[in-house]
Amino acid sequence: MKILLVLLLTFSISACEADVKLLGTKIVDAVLFSPLEGHVLLNGSPASGAEITRIIKLQGEEYSEEKFKADSHGHFKLPLVREELELTPLNQFLASQRIFVQYKDEEYLIWNFGKMDTDIHSELGGSPIDLTCNLTDELRRVETPRGGLMTICHWRELKEHR
Template sequence: MGAFDRLVLFSEVRGTVLKHGAPVAGAELIQKVVWSDNENEIAPQRAVTDEKGAFRFQPITRAAWFLRLIPAQPIMLQKIVIRYEGVEYTAWRHSKNSYDADTELDGRPIRLVCELTSQPDYDGKHYGICRAEVD
């Protein structure tokens, strides 16, 4: 990455929400990120699942300015929650320590399957009901 390329605070996310293995239409997902190098709150992104239970979040990025030139360890606290039928589910919690894209899953894109009947647990480095799809 170049010195002034955009900083990726949360890579693109695609996924599917299921309940008892069936697609869930109309579930609301809220994606949030707290960034250690920014005092201002970053507005959450929202998505709603389609009839196949699919959702997508664009990457959350910021201008690099001089941050890539200053030696520091970035920390982005990432969270996705799912709201469906009056219940809120912890879908994804993760600490990202790199400004590069797709570092959450060690270079793989974030493709999630979120089963509402699952209990939140760790899946590799992230916590929640969503599991990363394996290619």
């Protein structure tokens, strides 16, 4: 009886793996975090030398944590993060994006988003022009074409990319 059960379980697992392979996996060049550039301010003044931490989780697992510094004008630039991934129709892509700013012994969450597609600049539907993050602003929800972004940042307009 135990042998029959083991054989049935083995057959079931093999059949499931075969079904996934039949559905087709594909290799995707996935953008985990689009490039982001802007200014960090505190009470309207540049947060000179502020430490910016970008944390990315991929499919719920820790992926990366990078640190950057704002210049003397509060300007920061976060580069593009992309990864080649193997996806099946049965799994949903998810990159969790968070940005924290450490300034004058305080930590501020300035960006929190769950990216569920692999396209560049899909977080906002374009790249933000004149992105400004004032650390004294309240965290707010911004509806985007791909979901809700929690942020303190503001932008004048979005540049579309085709």
